[in-house]
Amino acid sequence: MSSKKSIREALLDHSTLLVLMGAVTIVGVVVQLVGTPLLKNIYTSFCISLMMVLGLQMFMGNSGILSWTHIGFVGVGAYVSGILSMQPMMKQLGVPNMYPFLVSLHAPIGVAILAGGLVAALLAALISYPLMRLSDAAGVITLFATLIVFHVVMTQWDNVTNGPRTFFGLQEYTTLWVALIAALATMVLAWFFRDSALGLRIRASRDDRYAARAVGIDVVRVRYLTFVLSALVMGLAGGIWAHFITSFSPKAFYIAEMFTLISMLVIGGAGSITGAVTGAVVVTIVREALRQVEAAINNAHVLPFEVFGLTELVLAVFMVAVLIWRPVGVIGAQEARLVRLKATSGGGRPAEADKEV
Amino acid sequence: MTDALLTVDGLEAAYGSIRAVHGVDLRMAEGELVALLGSNGAGKSTTLKSIVGVLKPVSGTIRFSGEDITGKAPEQIVKRGISLVPEGRDVFGALTVEENLRLGAYAVYERKQYQADLQEVFDLFPVLKERFSQPAGQLSGGEQQMLAIARALMSHPKLLMLDEPSLGLSPAMTDVIFDLIVRLNERGATILLVEQNAERALEIVDRAYLFANGRIEFEGTPQQIRERVDVAAVYFGDGTDTDACEVKQ
Numbered sequence: 001m002s003s004k005k006s007i008r009e010a011l012l013d014h015s016t017l018l019v020l021m022g023a024v025t026i027v028g029v030v031v032q033l034v035g036t037p038l039l040k041n042i043y044t045s046f047c048i049s050l051m052m053v054l055g056l057q058m059f060m061g062n063s064g065i066l067s068w069t070h071i072g073f074v075g076v077g078a079y080v081s082g083i084l085s086m087q088p089m090m091k092q093l094g095v096p097n098m099y100p101f102l103v104s105l106h107a108p109i110g111v112a113i114l115a116g117g118l119v120a121a122l123l124a125a126l127i128s129y130p131l132m133r134l135s136d137a138a139g140v141i142t143l144f145a146t147l148i149v150f151h152v153v154m155t156q157w158d159n160v161t162n163g164p165r166t167f168f169g170l171q172e173y174t175t176l177w178v179a180l181i182a183a184l185a186t187m188v189l190a191w192f193f194r195d196s197a198l199g200l201r202i203r204a205s206r207d208d209r210y211a212a213r214a215v216g217i218d219v220v221r222v223r224y225l226t227f228v229l230s231a232l233v234m235g236l237a238g239g240i241w242a243h244f245i246t247s248f249s250p251k252a253f254y255i256a257e258m259f260t261l262i263s264m265l266v267i268g269g270a271g272s273i274t275g276a277v278t279g280a281v282v283v284t285i286v287r288e289a290l291r292q293v294e295a296a297i298n299n300a301h302v303l304p305f306e307v308f309g310l311t312e313l314v315l316a317v318f319m320v321a322v323l324i325w326r327p328v329g330v331i332g333a334q335e336a337r338l339v340r341l342k343a344t345s346g347g348g349r350p351a352e353a354d355k356e357v
Numbered sequence: 358m359t360d361a362l363l364t365v366d367g368l369e370a371a372y373g374s375i376r377a378v379h380g381v382d383l384r385m386a387e388g389e390l391v392a393l394l395g396s397n398g399a400g401k402s403t404t405l406k407s408i409v410g411v412l413k414p415v416s417g418t419i420r421f422s423g424e425d426i427t428g429k430a431p432e433q434i435v436k437r438g439i440s441l442v443p444e445g446r447d448v449f450g451a452l453t454v455e456e457n458l459r460l461g462a463y464a465v466y467e468r469k470q471y472q473a474d475l476q477e478v479f480d481l482f483p484v485l486k487e488r489f490s491q492p493a494g495q496l497s498g499g500e501q502q503m504l505a506i507a508r509a510l511m512s513h514p515k516l517l518m519l520d521e522p523s524l525g526l527s528p529a530m531t532d533v534i535f536d537l538i539v540r541l542n543e544r545g546a547t548i549l550l551v552e553q554n555a556e557r558a559l560e561i562v563d564r565a566y567l568f569a570n571g572r573i574e575f576e577g578t579p580q581q582i583r584e585r586v587d588v589a590a591v592y593f594g595d596g597t598d599t600d601a602c603e604v605k606q
Contacts, residue, residue: 197463200452200459200460200463201460201463203451203456204449204456204460206451207449207450208447208449210411210447211443211447211448211449213411213431213432214409214411214431214435214441215435215440215460215461215463215508215509215512216431216432216434216435216436216463216512217432217460217463271451333451334492
């Protein structure tokens, strides 16, 4: 193996990433050129979901710890960026009780979104170290409890969030292109993170945390660093989402939304970027299709009651089915490879031919 | 004996309230190949785990290269040059061979060194080169054991500890692994080996410690051990019986 890889080898190494990025981009361009406004909205919201799923994948997929907290960081990013990007007058109108110093704060949109990400990451850095010592059920339960804490704070702190009421008045800065570029950038980040020193260490700790310690990995530390990094991505995604949707309330950052993100990751396969992208595509299509079906049924008045929650129901069943028949997700833990790289020389002999020892 | 690389004094270790090792003293000089022998539950693996820091000792001191490493975290100890190949070929099955090797290198990571080390590992284990981009979980048992050893070597250990490297391997593969241990030792590696196969181990080691019930019952060269101890009894005893290790009259 030579110490410097040729450009061709590098392209082959990252061919899957390039194909995924290409596919998402082409769909985006087509939608922008010929799509209806509804389709553009669906695609933009898909790109933002994709960013969130990839942010979640960085932690959950690589560490193996199911995190319910992450949507909370999306909320932090949404509120922080919204407070910063809105004009003071608008804020006084929308959030009557807001602290005066927050009302007077104002920043350009880019700075506002960045600040949203940074505050989310800072918050993660402050609270998550002790949580990262927990694994398995204890870890899942504490991360779920943390989400409840986030939610209670968001619904109660009406000097900042307007409480359970709608926070409105944001400008729609997030176009299809902004969302697409953010999704592509996150794809690159998640892809290279997976293969970085930190990414490799946390994946090893997922595989076997005792063996990981034996090879010198500080499991709590690598989980902590990954958690903070993934909270940063969630916070940024929150800011971008907030300036797409323009008004929201704390229930947008709670169990139902988190469940959708988790189902995307579980259905596609949490262990790989290909899986995360696939899951986001599949769930978005299923969700939008079911929404249409639901509307059609309700409009036809064929049933004596209104159909509601079909999406959640089908997604849940879908997720259970995947967990039973293919627990690693549709794609699995390995990145899909279009070009199967041969071993460094000679080519691998088939595994079946190998004598079992 | 020359200056000791590793000194263990009065090591006591426990799993919760169950004491597994009661006062073990070990000494290893640089370049030595030493085995810990004894039946299941005699405290050999516990001793290795305590040295590498996975298990915190209850009492006693462990010194390595003149430094007290007792109770330090494993990641600290690995950085100082002790590498453990755990029992049962603990490779990361979901990670590729390449990723497993890179993880081994991360304890002392330098890019240039990594490429050179990789070459060396390929020379020792050509099969790993063929399997480079496959998930380690798809390797055969013998290949996984090679990968586990190769991963440990990537961190340039001053002391390599192998816990039951032949466990579950075919006789042919066991030969390969034992040859490898001898070769590594001839190239200057200091190796501490825990082995069930006492006869095989005694063929290759410089010295051995016989464990029984969490204590060292006898220590010496293979010749001394063969002369004075019924080796078979060490293993075929019931494992709770100190007599198993009784010195021959």
